[in-house]
Amino acid sequence: MKRIYFLLLIIYILSSSNAFSQNLKLSVNGDSDTENQVIDSLNYLKTHKDYLSISSELDSIQKTLLKIGYIENKLGDITKVNDSVFSAKIHLKKRYHTIYIYYDKNLLDESLLNLVSNRVNDTCFVLPIEEVEDKLNFINSKITSAGLPFSKLQLSDIAVNNNILKAHLLIESDVKKRIIDDIIIRGYEKFPRSYLKHYLKIKRNQIFDLGKIKSKTEQLNDLRFANQIKSPEVLFTKDSTTLYIYVEKSKSNSFDGFLGFGTNEDTNKLQFDGYLNLSLTNNLNYGESFRLLYKSDENDQKTFQTQLTLPYIFSSPLGIDLQLYIFKRDSSFTTVNQFAKLHYQINSKHKIYSGITSTQSNNLLNNSTPNLITDFDSSYFTSAYEYIHPQSSQSYNLLFPINASFYLETNFGKRKTSTLIENQKQFSLSGFKIFNFNSRNSVFIKIDGKTLISDTYFENELLRFGGINSIRGFEENSLLADSYGVLNSEYRFQLGNAMYVHTITDVAYFENKITNTIEKLFGYGFGFGILTNSGLLKLNYANGKSENQKFKLSNSKIHISLTANF
Structure with a gap:
């Protein structure tokens, strides 16, 4: 008999558990069909699952x-x-x-209320009922940003x-x-304090605004020598x-070099060229940078x-840029260029420059034609503007950390020879932009152009271009012009986070008034890049031709180039 009672108890418990575990349905209604539609x-x-x-x-x-x-x-x-069912x-x-919301004008400025309402007077302002919560949060955020982080807003006496x-x-x-x-x-205690004040624009005795501070500290990731570990x-x-x-x-130091080789058209022998580029950044924990470049190419040109x-x-918002540039072409001439510029960092993306530039060139050929290569000295007043835009946090890329760059420089001055003084102008423009279609596909567009405006021209003052950093498929600095423009384009496909392949399509236009030359150039090819433990290794294969030249x-x-960071 006890077994029968025990069996009935188990059946009851199981059936009760099944009943309690079933889903409950809720139906909500109003007082009319219109109210039912709203609900x-x-x-x-x-x-x-339950009544709660x-x-x-x-x-x-x-x-x-x-x-x-x-x-x-x-x-x-x-x-x-x-x-x-309920x-x-x-x-x-x-x-x-x-x-209608009534406020104390001694606590809240009317100009702030005008940002959220178009009906404001000395005692109250009017808001759509659906926007009350968002508008009050906006007002509170503005009060918070004014140095009152613990402010609270609430509506009372609603009637x-x-x-x-x-x-x-x-x-x-x-x-x-x-x-x-x-x-x-914390973390990098020797971080240069001047960058806090002038780059991030965060300093002591400043009104506390956490939202702005977080936005500013994110700019630390745009520096080459430091990045943010976590939010402040x-x-x-x-x-x-x-x-x-x-x-x-x-790591902010880099070593860059490349090896190029091709066939000499005159001797049909293989020739090599290359360069070394050393960049040292923030080794003194001052934010300073030093660059050393040495280049020797197959045209017996040395840079x-x-x-x-x-x-x-001196903890001021101004910085200084100094440069020494020496160029020697075989036994024809040498050119020494020096500049000193002051720069002002407007913010993390924008910078302006102003300074002076001087150039001295010496003729090494005693029997050269004076109109081709001549001793001269020139000096210019220089002004420039620079814009750098890193990749966004959503599309940040180790291979391509910079999304866009733009640099414009103007120079106005004079050139002096032993017999003549002439006014001259120089303008230069360079920039690039990466168009990201998705995480793997992108298009890279780069422009580079320079012009020298003068009444007369000497060969040893002409602009030089061509090579891996200009129009590819041509020898380094083998092209001379008083004006030129280069358009580089690449379609890039990333095979992974550390490797990509790309096409090469380069177009150039240049003028040389000494030789009365106006010509268009083209470069086609392909390449790839691999991010290794040593740095970024790049290989480009390109063929260059003029407009009327056969392939x-x-x-x-x-x-071949390798940029190593250390």
Whole structure:
């Protein structure tokens, strides 16, 4: 007999568990078909696991109705239709479309209210009921950014008077505005402090605005020598505000070189050319950079260049750029160029320059024609503008960290020879842009152009271009012009995060008034790049030809370069 009772108890428990585990259905209705349509448009959840979930959903429906203007909605009876179905009644009542909010003009500036409402007077402003929450959050964010991070806004005394919905706006905030009392850098304690003040524009005694601070510290990732580890943090005490910025030092030195080889058209022998490019950045924890370039190519041309950049000298917003450039072409002439520029970093992307440039060139051929190669000295006043835009955080790429770059320079001055002084002008423009279609496909477009405007021209002052960093498929610095323009384009396809292949399509136009030459040049080819442990290895194969020249395989050039970071 006991076994029978025990068996019946098990059956009852199992059947009860099955009944309790079944889903419950919720149906919500209003007082009319119109109200039913409003409630159904909310797309509320109709299936629930228990009665607590039903109660929570009804509360959510009422809050949603409140936000869209049914502030007087009331929950009626909840009826259990059967074991699994519940029916609820909500009385929507009148819908209000606007609300009149009264405020204290001593606590809230009218100009701020004009940003959220087009109906503002000395005592109140009017908002659409659906926008109240967003607009109040906006107002609060503006108050917070003014150095009051603990401000709170709320509506009180909400009431209907003569069918008009009214409320009072209460503001709770600190009496005294918060300022940044101290800035502590963690991770890279020797980070140059001048970059905080002039690059990020974060400094002590500044009004505290956490939103702006986070936006500014993200610019640390645009520096070559440092990046942000995590978002900044703040320590609030009763009398002070301390900002913590987390930075780490990154590898910023680079060594770049390439090896090129091709067939000499005169001797039909294989010839080699190449260059070395050393860049040192922030080794003194000052943000300084130093570049050393040495280049020797198959045309018996030698280039030596050093450049030093010192940012924020004497903790001022100004920096200085110095350069020495020496060029020697076989036994024909040497040219020495020097410049000194002051630069001002407007923000992380924009920079302007102003300075002086001097050039001295010496003729090494005693019997040269004076109109071709002549001793001269020139000096210019220089001004320039630079724009650099890194890749966005969504499309950041280790292979291509810069998305766009633009540089414009103007030079006005004079050239002196032993017999003549002439006014001259020089203009140069360079820039590139990467168009990202997706994570693998992109198009790279680069432009480079220079022009020298003068009454007369000497061969040893002409502009030189051609090679891996100009129009590919031609020898390094083998092309002479008083004006030229180069358009480089590549279609790039990434095989992975560290490897890509690309096409090469280069077009150039140049003029040489000494030889009365106007010509168009073309370069075609392909290449690839691999990011190795040593650095970025690139190989380009390109064939160059002029507009009226036939394609020759012997004109092809292979360029190999390696940029190593350390």
